[in-house]
Amino acid sequence: MLENATEALEHERLLAHLKRAEHEILWIRVIGMLSWLVVLYLQGYGLERVLVWGIYACGVFYTAWSYCSARRAHNIQRTSAITTVGDPLAAFAICFVTGGVSSIFYVFFYFTLLATAFRFGLRKLIGIAVFNALLVVVLYLSAPDSDAELKTLLVALYYLGIVTAMAAMLANWARQNIVLVQQQSRSLSQASQRLRWLLHRLISVGEEEKKNIAHELHDRMSGRMFNLRQILERLKREVGERPETQAHLDMLAVEISECTRDVRNIMNELQPTVLEELGFYEAAVEYLMKLSDIVSFKLKVHIDASLHGWRSKHDAALFRILQEAILNLRKHADPRHVEVRFIPNGEDVLLTITDDGAGFDAGNVPLGHYGLMAMRERAKALGGNMTILSHGNGSGTKLTVRLPRRAPR
Numbered sequence: 074m075l076e077n078a079t080e081a082l083e084h085e086r087l088l089a090h091l092k093r094a095e096h097e098i099l100w101i102r103v104i105g106m107l108s109w110l111v112v113l114y115l116q117g118y119g120l121e122r123v124l125v126w127g128i129y130a131c132g133v134f135y136t137a138w139s140y141c142s143a144r145r146a147h148n149i150q151r152t153s154a155i156t157t158v159g160d161p162l163a164a165f166a167i168c169f170v171t172g173g174v175s176s177i178f179y180v181f182f183y184f185t186l187l188a189t190a191f192r193f194g195l196r197k198l199i200g201i202a203v204f205n206a207l208l209v210v211v212l213y214l215s216a217p218d219s220d221a222e223l224k225t226l227l228v229a230l231y232y233l234g235i236v237t238a239m240a241a242m243l244a245n246w247a248r249q250n251i252v253l254v255q256q257q258s259r260s261l262s263q264a265s266q267r268l269r270w271l272l273h274r275l276i277s278v279g280e281e282e283k284k285n286i287a288h289e290l291h292d293r294m295s296g297r298m299f300n301l302r303q304i305l306e307r308l309k310r311e312v313g314e315r316p317e318t319q320a321h322l323d324m325l326a327v328e329i330s331e332c333t334r335d336v337r338n339i340m341n342e343l344q345p346t347v348l349e350e351l352g353f354y355e356a357a358v359e360y361l362m363k364l365s366d367i368v369s370f371k372l373k374v375h376i377d378a379s380l381h382g383w384r385s386k387h388d389a390a391l392f393r394i395l396q397e398a399i400l401n402l403r404k405h406a407d408p409r410h411v412e413v414r415f416i417p418n419g420e421d422v423l424l425t426i427t428d429d430g431a432g433f434d435a436g437n438v439p440l441g442h443y444g445l446m447a448m449r450e451r452a453k454a455l456g457g458n459m460t461i462l463s464h465g466n467g468s469g470t471k472l473t474v475r476l477p478r479r480a481p482r
């Protein structure tokens with residue numbers, strides 16, 4: 074699985090490299106077409122030279138097509154392959170009507186070699202160099218305005234070879250650096266995958282430990298609290314009608330009830346029963362309904378009904394993020410309105426918490442605020458991400474957690 078992820082990452086980098094290369098090479102094509110137009114004007118080529126202007130029109134069309142194709146980037150590999158062959162043919166056509174191998178545009182052949190080296194490396198460079206050499210020979214034999222001697226052809230081929238050698242050295246140097254970068258990138262990717270696995274394992278162990286503590290509290294404290302209440306009831310019967318003693322026993326009964334409620338709340342915080350039995354939807358609804366009765370701000374909740382039966386191994390982690398986010402805004406934001414949304418979004422689910430409180434500089438979180446870091450790491454460990462939009466100065470805060478929407482378990 075890790076190897077597949079690494080290969081996919083390298084493929085994405087290759088596509089990004091080709092796309093960037095095509096955009097940069099495109100501007101050289103545009104400059105070439107503009108300079109050709111200037112030369113045609115200065116050398117007095119009239120509209121009667123139908124072949125010249127026809128080839129120029131084809132060149133403009135080719136440049137426009139390469140621009141549109143590179144911008145769309147639906148299949149950048151196909152676009153790069155076509156332009157790798159198309160550029161030498163365009164150079165041949167330009168030179169064909171402007172003097173053959175003696176044309177001032179012969180340097181466009183050099184450009185095609187450098188562009189190939191930049192995009193693909195040594196192997197395809199050699200193929201394009203051979204292709205260019207064949208085109209130059211054909212150009213020498215067939216160009217209508219050429220009066221070049223054989224010596225001119227040999228010199229043109231010689232320069233073509235020199236540029237090919239220079240491009241090969243550059244391609245080899247670039248390839249070595251790319252291999253080094255890929256190795257480092259692969260190591261970083263593997264380290265990132267291991268870190269994500271460790272974070273996921275840490276979160277799972279933490280949730281399991283909370284569940285164990287909740288069960289221990291239930292098994293040990295519930296029985297003891299029940300025994301205390303039984304003993305208290307027996308004492309009430311034994312002391313009879315002593316008002317002071319009865320008052321103290323009533324106070325003790327209240328304390329025992331409070332302790333029982335506190336223990337129950339702690340167990341619910343550690344491992345909400347509804348979360349384990351019914352999933353995040355029901356747990357979030359119950360938690361937010363209880364919260365709306367005790368907070369000072371107005372709480373608006375929208376949880377998409379299509380997620381009612383949604384269950385995921387992310388339930389507990391998502392619920393912890395919700396708890397931590399609400400706790401943070403209660404402690405720091407002092408909002409008047411808070412909105413919680415939980416909605417599907419394609420292959421993902423989105424949990425969005427928006428408030429109109431004080432806000433903060435999301436790019437400069439003070440040291441010691443580990444809650445945000447914990448939420449972000451939880452989301453990252455589960456294959457998602459968390460983004461925060463806030464600028465301080467009373468602008469409020471919008472926190473968005475995106476997690477993959479897995480199949481129901």
